[in-house]
Amino acid sequence: MADKLDSDPSTTQLVTSEKPRRRRRRRRENKEPNKNIFTQKIITPLQKIAAVRRGQRFWLFVGVGLGVSSGAITLGYGVYQIETSITESVEDVLVYARPETLTIEGADGEILQQIGPVSHEKLKIWQIPDTVQQAFIASEDSRFKNHRGVDIQGIIRAAFSNFQAGEVVEGGSTITQQLARIVFLNQERSFTRKFKEMRLAQKIENNFTKQQILERYLNLVYLGSGAYGVADAAWVYFSKPIEDLTISEAATLAGIVPAPSLYSPLENKEAAKKQRDLVLERMAKEELITESQFKNAIASPLTVNPSQPKRFARKAPYFTDYIRQQLPNYLSQEVIQAGGITVETTLNTQWQAAAEKAIENAISYGRWQGYKQASLTAIDPRNGQIKVMVGGNDYENNQYNRVTQAKRQPGSTFKAFVYATAIAAGFSPYRTFTDAPYIVDGYRPENYGDQYSGGQVSMRQAIASSLNVVAVQALVQVGWNPIINIAQRMGIQSELKPTYSLALGAWEVNLLELTNAYATLANEGVYQEAHGISRILDRHGKVIYQAQPDTLQAIDANTTNIMTWMLRGVVTSGTGTPASLGRRPVAGKTGTSDQARDLWFVGYIPQLTAGVWLGNDNNKPTWGASTTAARVWGEFMEEATENMDIESFPDLPRLDGRKGSIEAEPLKPKKAYYQRVAPPEPEPEPQARRTTRRRYARRPSSTTQTATPRPQRTVNRSPVRSQTAAAPKPDPNPVEPVVASPTPEVAPPAPPAPPAARKTE
Numbered sequence: 001m002a003d004k005l006d007s008d009p010s011t012t013q014l015v016t017s018e019k020p021r022r023r024r025r026r027r028r029e030n031k032e033p034n035k036n037i038f039t040q041k042i043i044t045p046l047q048k049i050a051a052v053r054r055g056q057r058f059w060l061f062v063g064v065g066l067g068v069s070s071g072a073i074t075l076g077y078g079v080y081q082i083e084t085s086i087t088e089s090v091e092d093v094l095v096y097a098r099p100e101t102l103t104i105e106g107a108d109g110e111i112l113q114q115i116g117p118v119s120h121e122k123l124k125i126w127q128i129p130d131t132v133q134q135a136f137i138a139s140e141d142s143r144f145k146n147h148r149g150v151d152i153q154g155i156i157r158a159a160f161s162n163f164q165a166g167e168v169v170e171g172g173s174t175i176t177q178q179l180a181r182i183v184f185l186n187q188e189r190s191f192t193r194k195f196k197e198m199r200l201a202q203k204i205e206n207n208f209t210k211q212q213i214l215e216r217y218l219n220l221v222y223l224g225s226g227a228y229g230v231a232d233a234a235w236v237y238f239s240k241p242i243e244d245l246t247i248s249e250a251a252t253l254a255g256i257v258p259a260p261s262l263y264s265p266l267e268n269k270e271a272a273k274k275q276r277d278l279v280l281e282r283m284a285k286e287e288l289i290t291e292s293q294f295k296n297a298i299a300s301p302l303t304v305n306p307s308q309p310k311r312f313a314r315k316a317p318y319f320t321d322y323i324r325q326q327l328p329n330y331l332s333q334e335v336i337q338a339g340g341i342t343v344e345t346t347l348n349t350q351w352q353a354a355a356e357k358a359i360e361n362a363i364s365y366g367r368w369q370g371y372k373q374a375s376l377t378a379i380d381p382r383n384g385q386i387k388v389m390v391g392g393n394d395y396e397n398n399q400y401n402r403v404t405q406a407k408r409q410p411g412s413t414f415k416a417f418v419y420a421t422a423i424a425a426g427f428s429p430y431r432t433f434t435d436a437p438y439i440v441d442g443y444r445p446e447n448y449g450d451q452y453s454g455g456q457v458s459m460r461q462a463i464a465s466s467l468n469v470v471a472v473q474a475l476v477q478v479g480w481n482p483i484i485n486i487a488q489r490m491g492i493q494s495e496l497k498p499t500y501s502l503a504l505g506a507w508e509v510n511l512l513e514l515t516n517a518y519a520t521l522a523n524e525g526v527y528q529e530a531h532g533i534s535r536i537l538d539r540h541g542k543v544i545y546q547a548q549p550d551t552l553q554a555i556d557a558n559t560t561n562i563m564t565w566m567l568r569g570v571v572t573s574g575t576g577t578p579a580s581l582g583r584r585p586v587a588g589k590t591g592t593s594d595q596a597r598d599l600w601f602v603g604y605i606p607q608l609t610a611g612v613w614l615g616n617d618n619n620k621p622t623w624g625a626s627t628t629a630a631r632v633w634g635e636f637m638e639e640a641t642e643n644m645d646i647e648s649f650p651d652l653p654r655l656d657g658r659k660g661s662i663e664a665e666p667l668k669p670k671k672a673y674y675q676r677v678a679p680p681e682p683e684p685e686p687q688a689r690r691t692t693r694r695r696y697a698r699r700p701s702s703t704t705q706t707a708t709p710r711p712q713r714t715v716n717r718s719p720v721r722s723q724t725a726a727a728p729k730p731d732p733n734p735v736e737p738v739v740a741s742p743t744p745e746v747a748p749p750a751p752p753a754p755p756a757a758r759k760t761e
Contacts, residue, residue: 090204096182099338101341102116102336106347110315113320117222136214136257137175137288138286139254139279141175144175148205150201177198180204223264224256225260237265239306247297248302256272277298280297319391335544341537341539342537346380346533346534352388362629369623371616376388376612376613379530381522385532385534389404406511410591412471412590413589415505416567417517418502425482429562433459434454435454435455440672457470480667482662482663482665490521492513495507525555534546535547561653571587578634579631585646588601588602588633592625599615605647612632
């Protein structure tokens with residue numbers, strides 16, 4: 001190149017004339033020895049070449065070279081960007097759960113309900129038959145055991161097969177890639193998604209064994225018709241456990257994977273059979289089954305025996321609804337929607353079954369007593385755990401939870417709080433009141449049947465016989481504010497208003513809070529808030545909530561021990577005798593609201609407190625009795641305590657010289673008085689009655705002579721009914737009004753009583 005330049009005349013003249021200037025340039029170059037060598041060695045020669053090589057072919061090669069280089073740079077940069085965007089931890093493969101999935105478990109770990117696209121039954125790899133494993137490997141990834149996440153041979157083979165068939169008949173994604181897609185990605189069709197899938201598959205292979213990968217895949221893969229995982233699919237399509245699947249059935253499941261909605265045998269039996277046969281052919285080709293097995297399997301018809309996915313089955317539905325309603329109190333919506341949540345509850349599934357059976361029996365009794373609904377709940381008084389919740393008997397048609405949502409008048413069950421407050425104020429259980437018609441500021445409570453002894457009755461006897469007039473008198477002497485305060489401290493959360501009818505359960509409560517308050521009595525005055533959630537775990541098994549309910553000494557232990565002694569009398573010799581459990585000590589109280597609209601029994605043993613309600617949702621009166629509720633309670637407790645040790649209640653504390661733990665706030669009615677009760681008519685001599693019966697029995701049936709009816713004393717044998725207040729009624733005969741001396745001080749008039757708060761049991 002230098003020779004050619006020198007031979008050019010124009011160039012020679014230029015060189016000759018520029019010699020002095022070149023020497024000056026050399027001197028400048030010597031002064032700048034560090035000038036860019038790259039410019040001298042590379043750029044300048046290229047400039048010279050460019051001055052000569054200006055043909056089209058040259059620039060074509062240059063363009064191609066630069067294009068390839070820039071494309072490689074762009075591709076490399078894109079790959080780098082994708083690689084750095086993979087922030088997922090492959091450790092999530094082992095704990096993955098789909099979004100918005102929730103599992104609710106009983107105290108023993110039994111699944112009560114599953115929500116969302118969750119695999120109901122998760123198997124270990126050794127629990128999955130080899131036939132099933134081989135069917136999926138043959139269908140989806142025949143080189144599964146040989147590649148490291150991405151199978152280049154498989155991709156080429158699939159492309160060639162699809163080209164030959166003119167349609168997609170084989171996929172190129174390995175089982176590991178499919179697992180990566182399930183756990184981390186979506187079904188988007190793009191190079192970016194595919195590259196991430198391949199890289200994640202390689203990372204999965206580097207962190208887990210083939211056995212672990214296959215196990216997770218077979219438990220997570222969607223197989224159509226709501227089935228997630230091979231165990232669920234075996235049940236959905238064939239109603240059998242996975243270990244009972246035939247070769248043909250295993251191949252059917254494997255054939256569903258490419259298009260679950262298309263190849264489900266419940267949706268398209270012909271297409272499913274075609275897929276099954278294709279899988280069988282691949283199994284035979286890979287020598288995973290013998291020729292004989294292949295012929296028998298491919299000749300067999302595709303027979304299905306469908307069942308509903310097990311994840312749709314529910315147990316204790318009223319309770320699980322209650323749990324779901326409680327979740328937002330402990331978790332944010334973002335955490336709930338992320339899914340993979342497991343809620344460990346307090347429910348005893350065996351006791352729950354016993355309670356549901358008892359409620360079924362209660363409904364059958366209701367046909368003869370005029371009620372159609374029943375509910376039952378039970379609480380461990382020592383920790384507040386809800387062990388049983390049956391909110392009704394027909395959840396499929398009515399999800400109304402009568403344990404937590406229905407508020408009804410508790411009737412005489414509320415008397416426990418009246419007398420507990422009196423005992424806490426220092427009253428003796430032997431303190432007496434007059435069992436006679438009692439009118440206070442125009443309010444006239446009535447005993448059941450308007451029956452009165454006219455004598456003095458102790459509080460212990462009054463609660464056993466459920467005498468309404470005594471409960472109201474006790475309220476007047478104690479004051480309604482202390483009663484309301486004690487009831488709320490013990491667990492009543494509903495509003496209670498200061499009225500005389502408060503003593504008879506006029507203000508509505510729900511069964512859960514009433515049972516919770518009785519549990520405070522069973523726990524010697526320590527209130528433990530009723531709760532149904534023990535722990536909540538995220539998808540990693542990490543505990544994100546642990547129940548630690550606050551405790552409160554709502555009332556002193558001596559008071560509750562005295563009350564338990566009094567309430568035992570209700571069961572041994574009072575209105576609650578159907579709740580007796582033989583040698584096991586039981587304490588409790590019956591209750592009935594006006595016109596028997598609500599029938600109650602709430603009772604306890606040291607280890608368990610339970611409450612029963614019977615009635616109608618429309619508040620229609622019944623002709624039943626609270627003794628029926630006590631009977632239902634007893635039926636449940638017989639089952640629940642079958643394997644439970646018998647424990648005794650605490651001893652009755654010393655009553656002499658006992659001082660109260662709270663101050664009474666006696667009311668000062670404007671006017672309060674009793675009515676005198678006329679003595680009952682004398683009974684005829686017993687001998688005369690027997691003689692009369694004999695003479696009457698000997699008379700021939702054809703005689704026209706009639707015997708004079710003997711006088712009889714009315715004895716109250718009717719079922720116990722509620723004692724809530726209604727409008728005052730005229731006093732019945734033979735009661736003679738006698739005005740008592742007015743109270744010395746006058747207080748403001750009491751607030752009016754609510755409807756139906758006078759005649760209760």
